[in-house]
Every structure is written in C-alpha cells, then in structure tokens.
Amino acid sequence: MEIIHGVQVLVKSVLFVLLWCQCEGRDSELSYVTCGSLVKLLNTRHNVRLHSHDVKYGSGSGQQSVTGVENADDSNSYWQIRGKPNRPCKRGVAIKCGEAIRITHMKTGRNLHSHRFNSPLSNNQEVSAFGESGEGDDLDVWAVQCDNDHWERDEAVRFKHVGTDVYLSVTGEQYGHPIRGQREVHGMKSANQNNWWRSMEGVFIQPSQEPLRHDEL
Amino acid sequence: MAAKGMNLCNVCCLLLYVISAVLAGRDFYQILGVTKSASIRDIKKAYRKLALQLHPDRNQDDPKAQDKFADLGAAYEVLSDEEKRKQYDAYGEDGLKEGHHGSHNDIFSSFFGDFGFMFGGNRQQQDRNIPRGNDIILDLEVTLEEVYSGNFVEVVRNKPIAREAPGKRKCNCRQEMRTTQLGPGRFQMTQEMVCDECPNVKLVNEERTLEVEIEQGVRDEMEYPFIGEGEPHIDGEPGDLRFRIKVLKHPVFERRGDDLYTNVTISLVEALVGFKMEIVHLDGHKVHIERDKVTKPGARMWKKGEGLPNFDNINIRGSLIITFDVEFPQTQLDEQQKEGIRSLLKQGSVQKVYNGLQGY
Numbered sequence: 073m074e075i076i077h078g079v080q081v082l083v084k085s086v087l088f089v090l091l092w093c094q095c096e097g098r099d100s101e102l103s104y105v106t107c108g109s110l111v112k113l114l115n116t117r118h119n120v121r122l123h124s125h126d127v128k129y130g131s132g133s134g135q136q137s138v139t140g141v142e143n144a145d146d147s148n149s150y151w152q153i154r155g156k157p158n159r160p161c162k163r164g165v166a167i168k169c170g171e172a173i174r175i176t177h178m179k180t181g182r183n184l185h186s187h188r189f190n191s192p193l194s195n196n197q198e199v200s201a202f203g204e205s206g207e208g209d210d211l212d213v214w215a216v217q218c219d220n221d222h223w224e225r226d227e228a229v230r231f232k233h234v235g236t237d238v239y240l241s242v243t244g245e246q247y248g249h250p251i252r253g254q255r256e257v258h259g260m261k262s263a264n265q266n267n268w269w270r271s272m273e274g275v276f277i278q279p280s281q282e283p284l285r286h287d288e289l
Numbered sequence: 290m291a292a293k294g295m296n297l298c299n300v301c302c303l304l305l306y307v308i309s310a311v312l313a314g315r316d317f318y319q320i321l322g323v324t325k326s327a328s329i330r331d332i333k334k335a336y337r338k339l340a341l342q343l344h345p346d347r348n349q350d351d352p353k354a355q356d357k358f359a360d361l362g363a364a365y366e367v368l369s370d371e372e373k374r375k376q377y378d379a380y381g382e383d384g385l386k387e388g389h390h391g392s393h394n395d396i397f398s399s400f401f402g403d404f405g406f407m408f409g410g411n412r413q414q415q416d417r418n419i420p421r422g423n424d425i426i427l428d429l430e431v432t433l434e435e436v437y438s439g440n441f442v443e444v445v446r447n448k449p450i451a452r453e454a455p456g457k458r459k460c461n462c463r464q465e466m467r468t469t470q471l472g473p474g475r476f477q478m479t480q481e482m483v484c485d486e487c488p489n490v491k492l493v494n495e496e497r498t499l500e501v502e503i504e505q506g507v508r509d510e511m512e513y514p515f516i517g518e519g520e521p522h523i524d525g526e527p528g529d530l531r532f533r534i535k536v537l538k539h540p541v542f543e544r545r546g547d548d549l550y551t552n553v554t555i556s557l558v559e560a561l562v563g564f565k566m567e568i569v570h571l572d573g574h575k576v577h578i579e580r581d582k583v584t585k586p587g588a589r590m591w592k593k594g595e596g597l598p599n600f601d602n603i604n605i606r607g608s609l610i611i612t613f614d615v616e617f618p619q620t621q622l623d624e625q626q627k628e629g630i631r632s633l634l635k636q637g638s639v640q641k642v643y644n645g646l647q648g649y
Contacts, residue, residue, distance in 0.1 A: 080379065109444075110427050144449050144492055147423030147520045147528070160537065163430050164442070178426065206428075273494060275427055275530065276445040283438035283572070 104166035104276075105153060105223045110178060111274035112149045115140055115242045116228050117265050120255050121149040121272065122184075122240075124177045124201045127251060132189035135200035136182055140242045140255035144273065150178040154206065156213055164279035166222040172234055174212045181205045183212035184240075186233045186259045193245035197238050197259035211235040225276065228268035233259055239267035314382025317364035325378070329369055333500055334441060336365040337400045344397075362393030369396075400500050402515030402529065420525030425518075429532045431503050433539040437571040437597055439505040446499050446530065449492035449521050459484035460524060490523060501532050506547065506600035509536045542571065547607025548596045552614060553578075560584045560615045568611070570595065576609065586615040 105111060113122040120140030125148050129137045141149060154174045155161035167173060175184040185202035192198075202208045216223050217230040231240040238259030243266050245256045260267070318325055321335040339361055341347070348354035367373045367385065376384050429442065462484040469477050501513050512531045519528030536544065543550040555564060563581035570576055576595055589612050596607025622630070643649045 108427075108430060110425065145422065145520050145523065147425055150425060152428065160430065273447050273449060275425065275499075276447065277429075278443040278445065280435075280440050280442050283435050283440045 103225050105225055105271050106164050106166050106277050106279070107153060107155065107161035108163045109274055109276045110150050110152050111271040111276075112144075113151065113175075113269045114272045115257075115266070116268045116270055118242045118244055118255060120242060121146075122151060122257065122269070123149045123254065124180060124182070125251075126180060129192060129198065129200065131192050132198045133187060133200055135185070135202055136180065137251075138184065138199050138201050138257045139247065139251060140257050142253065148177075148179050150274070151184065152176045152178055157207070157210065162279075164277045167216055168222055169218040169220060169229075170215060171223075172213050172215050174206075174208075175214060175231075176206050177201050183208040184214065184231075185209075185212050186236055186238060187211050188236065191256055191258035193247070193256045194243055194258060196241070196243075197236065199240065199257050199259055214240070223271075225271050228270045230263060230267050231269060237261070239263055240269065241267040315360060315364070317368050317377065317382070320360050320364040321368065323368075327368075332365065332368050333400075336361065336369075336396070337441075337500060337502060340397060340400060359393065362396055365396055366393070398517075399498055402499075402518045420522050422520035422522035422526065422528040424528040425520060425530045426512075427530065427532050428535050429501065429503075430535050430537050431507070432537055433542055433544060433597075434571045435503045436507055436536060436544075437505065440503045442501045442503065442532075444499050444501065445496055446515075446518055447494055447496045448518065448527075450495045451490040451521055451523060452493045454489040454491040456489045457486045458489040460487040461485045487524075492521065492523070499530075503534070504600065505603045506598040507534050507536075508600060509534060511600075544597065547599050547605075549607065549609045550612070551609065552612050554614050554616050555584065557615055557617050560586070560613070568609075570609075578611070584613050584615075586613065588613045 114120070115122070118140060120142055121144065122138065123141040123146065124136060124138045127137050128134055152175070153167060154176055156172050156174065161167070161171075161173070176182070177184070180201060181204060182201035183203045183206065184199065185208060186197055186199045189198040190196070203212060211233075213234040214231045215234055217232055218224070218227060220227070223229055232238070233240070236259065238261055240257065241260045241264075242255050242257055243260075246252075247254050247256065318327070321327075321332060321339065323331050323335050327335075340358075343354065343358045343361055345354040345358055351357075367377050367382075373385060431440075462482055464480050465483045467479050467481045469479065471477055499515055499518065501515075511534045513534075515530040515532075517527050518530035521527045541551055551568065553566070553568070559580075561583055563579075563584075565577075565579045567575040567577055576592055578590065578592075589610055592609040592611065594606045595609035599605040599607070
C-alpha cells in the first residue's frame with residue numbers, strides 16, 4: 073500500500089512538473105494589448121469610447137471626425153493596433169511601452185491622425201481619421217506611454233502624437249446635431265487626467281507558434 | 290509448486306490489468322488522436338479538425354454520429370483542462386469527479402462562434418425580422434510560411450453580453466402625436482415620446498478564447514466567420530466576427546495563385562559552365578537545382594510540386610518558377626584576357642539592330 077501511494081505521489085508530481093513546464097514554455101500574452109488586435113479605447117476620466125464614423129468636420133481640415141461616445145455596443149468604436157508605416161509589427165506580440173503604432177479605424181480603414189488645425193469646440197489640436205485602407209502618412213503615428221514594459225489590457229495609458237507631441241484627450245465638450253451628445257476628442261500639450269485611455273472590449277490576438285518546419289538533415 | 294504459483298499470480302495480474310483497462314472508460318487520447326504528452330495546443334488542433342468532421346449535422350446518415358461527437362467533446366473537455374487531465378492520467382475516466390455532461394456547445398463555439406453549429410449558413414433566412422448587432426471584421430495578417438504549412442491563431446474575445454437585470458427598461462421608443470383638449474373646441478397637438486416596457490438587461494463584459502485556423506493554401510481576402518461573436522444588440526441577436534486574411538509580401542517568394550515565383554542571380558561563369566545550388570523553401574526543406582548547360586539571362590526553370598498547396602485540395606501543389614539573371618564580372622578585362630575570351634568562345638560579332646520594344 074505504501075509503495076502504491078508513493079508511486080502515485082511520484083506520478084502526480086512528475087505530471088505537475090511537466091504541465092508546469094508546458095505553461096512556462098507557452099507564450100501567454102493574455103493580459104497585454106498585442107499587434108493586430110482590435111480594441112475599444114475608453115477615456116477613463118469622461119467614460120467615453122474613442123469613435124469615428126463617416127462624418128466630416130465642418131471646420132479645420134474637413135477630414136473624417138473622431139469623437140467620444142457613451143455607448144458600449146457600437147462597432148464604429150473598434151480600432152486596430154498596427155505598426156508604423158513600412159514597419160509591420162509581428163502579429164500577436166505585446167506592444168511595448170514607448171512603441172510607435174498606428175491606430176486604424178476598423179470600419180472606415182482610416183488612421184487616427186493629428187495635425188496643426190484647431191479642434192472645433194475647444195480650440196485644442198484637431199484629431200481626425202485619415203488615409204485609405206490603412207495607409208495615410210507620418211502624422212498617423214502615436215507612441216504608447218505607460219509605466220511597465222508592455223501595454224497591459226487593464227491599465228490606463230496615454231497616446232502621444234509623434235509628429236506634434238500632443239496627447240490624445242477628451243475634456244468634455246459635446247457636439248450638437250448630427251452627432252448629438254458625442255464628445256470632442258483632441259490633442260493637448262499637457263499630460264493630465266484627461267488623457268488616460270484603457271482598452272475595453274475587443275479581439276486580442278495571442279502569439280502563434282511558428283508553422284511546422286521540415287528541415288532536411 | 291512455487292513456479293506454478295508465480296505463473297498463476299502473473300496470469301491473474303494480467304487479467305486484472307486487462308479488465309481494469311477495459312472498464313477504465315474511454316481512451317481520450319485515442320479519441321483525439323494525440324499522444325499522452327501532447328500540448329494543449331496540439332489537443333486544440335486535433336479537436337477542431339475532428340469536430341468539423343464528426344458533427345452530427347454533417348453526418349446525418351451515421352446513427353453513431355451523436356455518440357462519436359459526444360465522446361469527442363468529453364475527451365476535449367478533460368484533456369484541455371489541467372486539473373481534469375491530471376486526474377484522468379492518474380485514475381482513468383472513472384477517477385474524474387462528477388459527470389461532465391453538457392457544455393460541449395461551449396467548447397464547439399470557441400472554435401466556430403456562438404451559432405457556429407448552423408452549418409450551411411442559414412442565418413440570413415432565420416432572422417429577417419430580428420434586429421442584429423454589427424459585424425466586426427478583423428484583418429488578420431499571415432505570412433507565406435503560414436499559407437504553406439498552416440497555423441492556428443488564438444484570440445481572446447472580450448465582448449458585452451446582455452444579462453438579466455432587476456426591473457424594467459424602456460424599449461421601442463418612438464415619437465407619437467398627442468391631442469389634448471384645452472377648452473371647448475380648442476385642441477392642441479403635441480409630440481410625445483412613447484416607450485414600451487421590456488425586461489431590464491444590462492451589458493456585462495465577458496471573455497472567451499477563440500481559435501482561428503489559417504488553412505493551407507488560404508487566399509487573400511478569404512474570411513473565417515465566428516457566428517454571434519460580433520457586437521451585441523440589446524433587442525436582438527449579436528452580429529458576427531469575421532477574420533479576413535491578408536497575406537503579407539515575402540522577401541524571397543512571390544505568389545501567383547498556387548504558383549510561387551522567385552529570382553536567382555548567378556555569376557557569368559556559372560551561366561556559361563553550369564552550377565548546382567539549393568533554394569530553402571517556406572518550411573525549410575531544400576529544393577535542389579542543377580544546370581550543366583549554358584543558362585541565358587531571363588531563363589526560367591519550372592519546379593513542379595514546389596508551389597503552394599491548393600486550398601481546395603492540399604494534395605495538389607502549384608509550381609515554383611525560378612527566373613535567372615546573370616551578374617557580369619565587376620572588373621574590367623585587360624588585352625590578354627580579351628584575346629583569351631575571343632579565342633575560347635569562338636563567337637563571331639553579331640551587332641544586330643532592331644526595335645526590341647515592339648517584338649521585332
């Protein structure tokens with residue numbers, strides 16, 4: 073009986089070690105935002121999600137507008153995280169803090185963009201959606217600012233515009249018709265409570281194993 | 290006497306072992322077709338392949354289809370869970386706590402979406418009148434290596450799900466005209482917002498893992514739908530999540546259909562006297578190339594069967610087409626070398642003038 077018990081304990085511990093090794097070996101990016109993922113970004117101060125739609129600004133650049141919306145179930149609030157122009161990021165790899173990315177609007181294929189135009193309501197810097205099928209220009213690039221090594225899903229981060237050094241922000245001004253209730257999203261120079269964003273709903277891609285290789289010996 | 294006793298003992302042990310093996314329940318590893326040391330990923334791959342083949346909707350002629358499919362679900366449920374797998378490995382199926390019925394639909398839907406078992410895409414017919422949430426389309430970038438060998442991509446879907454909440458809510462709100470009487474013969478028409486009462490729901494974020502397969506030979510713009518994994522609709526059904534394949538450009542190979550094109554630069558000497566070389570293919574295997582005749586610049590070599598697998602039948606492969614270009618020596622030749630070359634090659638002067646751009 074003793075021997076059987078001993079053997080059982082041995083088998084169990086071997087199994088445990090094997091399974092533990094499997095876990096360590098497997099790349100798990102479950103808690104990070106990764107390259108290629110689709111996310112909704114929530115401004116934590118004003119509780120609105122980054123949003124765009126086929127509505128152009130009536131002033132400034134006249135490009136496609138970017139706003140903040142309250143409801144959580146609009147597919148126009150999905151954005152895809154992609155690498156810089158001509159530098160695709162590897163699918164499924166967690167985005168590093170400080171990394172330069174493009175944030176592409178899923179529905180319209182336009183990139184989150186900023187430039188030296190005034191925003192319509194608050195006279196901060198206008199943030200628009202620009203480009204076609206994911207290709208725009210160098211003003212589409214934003215740097216993710218966070219404290220750790222990588223962008224964690226349940227952590228608030230800031231987005232700093234690489235071309236003009238402003239932070240993606242919301243300060244609460246609301247539009248009227250035809251986008252009543254939506255908030256203005258703009259770029260502002262200072263880092264404050266208004267420029268924290270958190271990833272919410274989305275489709276988060278995990279890193280894949282390399283496909284099978286058949287190297288000849 | 291002792292020997293006979295030993296033999297009897299051995300036979301009894303063997304019998305006991307066989308009986309226990311038979312009674313120990315199903316062999317989950319065999320059902321999934323994986324080894325005992327298979328990783329969770331291997332198990333998922335095996336489940337996904339078999340689930341598509343064994344689903345009862347696909348096997349309506351097979352009376353045992355339901356059982357086979359149920360076995361598959363049970364096998365996956367145990368082997369994909371660390372705790373349960375440990376217990377199963379130690380004690381067999383009987384050693385597992387409690388029955389593990391139901392929730393095979395949960396497992397199936399992590400690979401195909403919430404309503405993925407509706408084969409044949411009858412979704413359109415059924416919900417003409419039911420409002421539907423938005424679809425989500427994710428552009429999934431894949432490498433040519435993945436198109437050649439196939440791969441799996443795991444994603445975590447975090448989505449709002451409507452859950453019951455206490456109380457009632459307003460739904461189907463609309464504007465209606467109301468007529469109120471202000472006095473004898475005097476009326477006023479006003480617009481009023483009128484709503485119905487519905488059971489209250491609230492949206493709660495929930496997460497689940499989905500598994501997308503990059504099938505061998507997949508083409509650009511092909512889509513893999515996960516039914517019901519899109520945006521929710523508070524008064525209706527959720528939309529779908531669709532993965533749209535985007536094949537990335539490759540530094541060595543160019544894809545045209547199932548064929549692959551590549552270029553090789555050889556030296557002038559190799560072009561004239563012949564050469565042997567190897568090209569490393571997308572999965573690491575080497576393609577041998579040998580020439581012993583003169584190779585002209587722009588010459589093409591066809592290697593059958595070295596292209597990409599065809600999406601509809603992966604046993605058929607396209608070809609690899611290699612185009613050669615020649616690199617001339619960088620240094621200039623002196624008089625002696627020039628004389629040497631004239632006498633070696635014995636090619637007279639040609640100097641033909643023609644319009645090369647119009648095919649003359």
